[in-house]
Amino acid sequence: MNNPRLVEGTTQRSYGSTSDSSFPSVGFSSSSHPELFALGESITTNIYTINSSLKQLDDTLKALGTKRDNQGIRDKVHVTQLSTNQIISQTTQDLHRLTAMIRGKDKQFKLQVEALRGRFKEAVNSYSSKQKQVADKMKFCLLPAEVARQDDEAQGSQPQSEEQLRQLHEQRLVQQDLEFIHGLQIERLQRVKQIEEDVLDVNEVMRELAAMVVEQEQSVNLIEDTVENAYERVEGGRESLEKAAAYQNKRRKKTLFLFVFAGGIFLIFSVLIYFTWQ
Structure with missing residues (x-):
C-alpha cells in the first residue's frame, strides 16, 4: 500500500506498509490555505x-x-x-x-x-x-x-x-x-x-465516500450552470446595448434631419419676405 503525504517543502511520512514506494505529493500550501x-x-x-x-x-x-x-x-x-x-x-x-x-x-x-x-x-x-x-x-x-x-x-x-x-x-x-x-x-x-x-461496517464508509464524490460533481455542474447563465446574461446585455445604441443613432439622424428641414423652410420664408418688402 502506498503512502500519502501533504507537502509544502519536504513534509513526508512513512505509512508502515509492506511497500517501500511513496505516495505522490498531495498538498496544500500552509501559507495561502x-x-x-x-x-x-x-x-x-x-x-x-x-x-x-x-x-x-x-x-x-x-x-x-x-x-x-x-x-x-x-x-x-x-x-x-x-x-x-x-x-x-x-x-x-x-x-x-x-x-x-x-x-x-x-x-x-x-x-x-x-x-x-x-x-x-x-x-x-x-x-x-x-x-x-x-x-x-x-x-x-x-x-x-x-x-x-x-x-x-x-x-x-x-x-x-x-x-x-x-x-x-x-x-x-x-x-x-x-x-x-x-x-x-x-x-x-x-x-x-x-x-x-x-x-x-466498511460498506457504510464507502457509501459516505461515494456520496462525497457525487456532491462534488453536483457542485461542479452548478458552477458550470452559473457560468453559462452569467454568459447568457452578458450576451443579452450586450445585445440590449447594441439595440439602444442603434436606436439612439437613428434618433440623432432624425433630429438632425428635422433641424436641416426647419432651417431650409426658415431660409425660404426669409427670402420671400425680403423680396416682398422690396
Whole structure:
C-alpha cells in the first residue's frame, strides 16, 4: 500500500506498509490555505494510524493458534479496533468537510482531495478485511492454556495402545465441538463476539465516500450552470446595448434631419419676405 503525504517543502511520512514506494505529493500550501493544510495534515496522520492498526492486526493474526497466543493479545485487539474505528469515523467527516471547502476552487485542489480520498478508501478496505480474518481465526483457535488442559486430561487416561490414542483423540475433538456448541466456553465466545462487533461496517464508509464524490460533481455542474447563465446574461446585455445604441443613432439622424428641414423652410420664408418688402 502506498503512502500519502501533504507537502509544502519536504513534509513526508512513512505509512508502515509492506511497500517501500511513496505516495505522490498531495498538498496544500500552509501559507495561502492554512485551514486546508491543517485538515489535510490531520487526514494524512489518521491514514497513517489506520495502517499502523492494520499492521498490529496482522501481527495478531500470525500469533493466533501459536505458542505466542494469549488472552492479553486478544484483549488488545478489542482496544485497537475501538480506537481505530473512531479514527475512521472522524476521518470520513474530515474528508466531507474538505470536499465542501474546495468548492469553487481550481481543479488542482479537487485532484489533491481525490488522492487523499483514494488512499483513505484503500486503507479502510485493507483494515476491514484484516479485522474479519482476525475475528474468524479467534473463533476457531483455542488458547494454548485450553489446549494444554486438554492434553493433561488425555495424558491422565494413560492409554495402552494406538487404538486407544486414536479414540482418545477423536473424543477430544468431539468434546471440543460440544463445548463450543453448548457454551462451555462462554467467556471465550463472548470475547470473540465483542471482536466481531468491532468489525468495521466498511460498506457504510464507502457509501459516505461515494456520496462525497457525487456532491462534488453536483457542485461542479452548478458552477458550470452559473457560468453559462452569467454568459447568457452578458450576451443579452450586450445585445440590449447594441439595440439602444442603434436606436439612439437613428434618433440623432432624425433630429438632425428635422433641424436641416426647419432651417431650409426658415431660409425660404426669409427670402420671400425680403423680396416682398422690396
